[in-house]
Amino acid sequence: MQVEAHHQRDEHLPLLDGLHEQYSVHLDKFDGPMDLLLHLIKKNELDICDISIAVITRQYLDFIKVMKELNLEVAGDFLVMAATLLQIKSRQLLPVDDQEDQEIDETDPREELVRRLQEYQQYKDAGMLIGARALLGREVFLRTASEPVLAAAQNMEGPLEVSLFELVDAFRVLLLRIPAESFHDVAPGDSLSIADCINDILSQLQEQDTIHFNDLVKDELTRERVIVTFLALLELCRLKLIRIFQGSEHGSIWFVPAVTADPSEVLNTDEF
């Protein structure tokens, strides 16, 4: 099979060169089987609601063949769609059983596909539309203000909510900094309790008003410490004893006690 394909490839090399030119642009552009189907429908000037499955399927399979000829990896998604097309065609070909027809299969086998295609077309257009907007950093720019993290922390809009994703990400970074653990220590050391850790954080907050995320575990950088600290922070959040916020977006994460009247005031007094 492999050899045969290779042979064929050699034979058709000049042809394939032409093909390559003709198709290479497209193959980059096709973004999955739905996109390819839409293209074929448009090219054949078919009505999306009344597709000739035979024509489309044949051209679709030809496309896959070309992709294989060009040694492109055909994604499984394309094959799933091919199977769907063939299944629809075979259902169309089957003689309709009169008895069954009444009850079950009143619907056009193409219906589901058409609905999906229409829906996909909509989102494809929507994507084009939002992509055609004037984008920040591409067509539109802001007055650049470069300020230290703390200055940004006294953001006019007050503390920003930190998403769980960012919180977990920050801890992932911390975990990466932990030196490789040595395993020869068998005797259990002093185990940390979350309660201790909570008290620890609260007392630190009383002294400092704001704590930087990384500073919390600065002294004792072990996996256990980091995890217990993380759990303690989550618990403190749950108890609404602290607030977590970021100075700038994607910036460092800070903690402030929730009891303080206004975190931005605290920062102001710190700053000046």
Added chain:
Amino acid sequence: MNSDLPAIIESLIFTADSALSTDRICDLLTEFERQEIKSALSGLVEYHQGRGGGFELVEVAGGWQFRTRPAFHGYITRHIKTRAAKFSQSALETLAIIAYRQPITRAEVEHLRGVDCGGVLKTLLEKHLVRILGKKDIPGRPLIYGTSKEFLEVFGLKDLKSLPTLREIQALDAVPLYERQEELQLEPATAVPVESDLPFE
């Protein structure tokens, strides 16, 4: 009514590090009525539009901000180095699906696009355009996704409601009329004519 109000608001927005919401402006200017502030803001928007200057006042992601006019980006990029936001078609499609259908799971996005979206979704998450909203209460507890504030900021949208409705998009199919249309080549079909019969068959 203080006739300086528009100027006061303008100065606040000018000095703010990030977009300033109407609520925040009202909090800061307690001596003025909310209604006054609102009309001053819309007056400012008109003023900056009519002025034909290099920047304008826009409401983005629920806040007010000065932004340069898109027409001048060619000049601005001469001295500002940006990590230009580049979006592939798949990224835009995925973003559109998430924006319109949120909260949505990855499986639902993939069903709509008919193709694996793991990589695209990861990139969008890393760019902070998409965020994880939580987990859906169905077997497997899949993550559900939605768009972020950054999405609104980057795409210059006031809020999610200011996205064009899907019906409007369908109407656009008939009469395409948006700014960068001609550069986009929306229809691959017209780009290169393809023979329907392939030579090796």
